[in-house]
Amino acid sequence: MPRLVDHDQRRAELGAAAIRVILREGLAGVTVRGVAAEAGWSTGSLRHYFRNQHELQTYVVQATTDTLRGRVLPRLQRPRTASSVVEGAAMLVEEMLPLDAERRxxxxxxxxxxxxxxxxxxxxxxxxxxxxxxxxxxxxxLIRGHEPARELGQATLPHPDAEVELWAALLHTFVDGLASQIMNTPAQVPPDTAAQLLRSLLRAVPGARPVPG
Structure with a gap:
C-alpha cells in the first residue's frame, strides 16, 4: 500500500524551514528553491504544495505570524508582580523589545x-x-487608571480617553525606534539603557501613578 502523507505535518515542516531561512536571509530568501533546500526536499515536491513563490511566501508569513503570537502572547498573559503600575506596563512593553536572543x-x-x-x-x-x-x-x-481590557483584542478599537490614544501612538513610535537602535547600534543602546529610557517615557504619561519610595 502507498504510504499515507500527512499534508498538514509536511506544511508545518515547510513553515519551520522557511522561518529558519528568514532568520538567516530575511523574507527575500524565502524562495521555492531556498525553502526546499532548507527542508531537504526537491523543488518538485515543494511545488506540490505551492505553485509559485507568492503562494509560498503568503503561507510562510501566516505561519510566521502564528509563531510570533504563540511565543509572545503567553509571555504577555503570564502573572507578574510589579512594584508599580508603570513598572508593570514597562514589563509588558519589554516583551516587544529585542533585549535577548529570543526576542531578537x-x-x-x-x-x-x-x-x-x-x-x-x-x-x-x-x-x-x-x-x-x-x-x-x-x-x-493601565497607567492612567482605566479598567484593563480582559483580552488584547478588546483594545484594538480607539480608546475614549484622548490622552490614551495620543500616548499609545507616542509609545508605539518610541518602541519601534528603540527596538531599531537596540538591533542596529547595540553598543550605544544596551538593554539596561533601553529599560531606563522606556520607564522614563512611561513615567511622563499624564496621570501616571508615582513610583513608590
Whole structure:
C-alpha cells in the first residue's frame, strides 16, 4: 500500500524551514528553491504544495505570524508582580523589545511580516501594527487608571480617553525606534539603557501613578 502523507505535518515542516531561512536571509530568501533546500526536499515536491513563490511566501508569513503570537502572547498573559503600575506596563512593553536572543529572533520575524505587509497591504491595514497598538493602548490605559481590557483584542478599537490614544501612538513610535537602535547600534543602546529610557517615557504619561519610595 502507498504510504499515507500527512499534508498538514509536511506544511508545518515547510513553515519551520522557511522561518529558519528568514532568520538567516530575511523574507527575500524565502524562495521555492531556498525553502526546499532548507527542508531537504526537491523543488518538485515543494511545488506540490505551492505553485509559485507568492503562494509560498503568503503561507510562510501566516505561519510566521502564528509563531510570533504563540511565543509572545503567553509571555504577555503570564502573572507578574510589579512594584508599580508603570513598572508593570514597562514589563509588558519589554516583551516587544529585542533585549535577548529570543526576542531578537522575534524581531527578525516581525520585520519579515512587516516587509510582506508593505509589499502586499492587507485590507483593513497592518494586522501586526494593529495588534501592537492595542498592547500600547492597554498599557497607557493601565497607567492612567482605566479598567484593563480582559483580552488584547478588546483594545484594538480607539480608546475614549484622548490622552490614551495620543500616548499609545507616542509609545508605539518610541518602541519601534528603540527596538531599531537596540538591533542596529547595540553598543550605544544596551538593554539596561533601553529599560531606563522606556520607564522614563512611561513615567511622563499624564496621570501616571508615582513610583513608590
Amino acid at each position: 529572533e522575534e524581531y527578525a520575524l516581525w520585520s519579515a511580516v512587516v516587509e510582506w505587509e508593505r509589499q502586499h497591504p492587507p485590507e483593513g491595514g497592518s494586522v501586526t501594527w494593529n495588534e501592537q497598538r492595542a498592547l500600547y493602548r492597554l498599557c497607557i490605559g
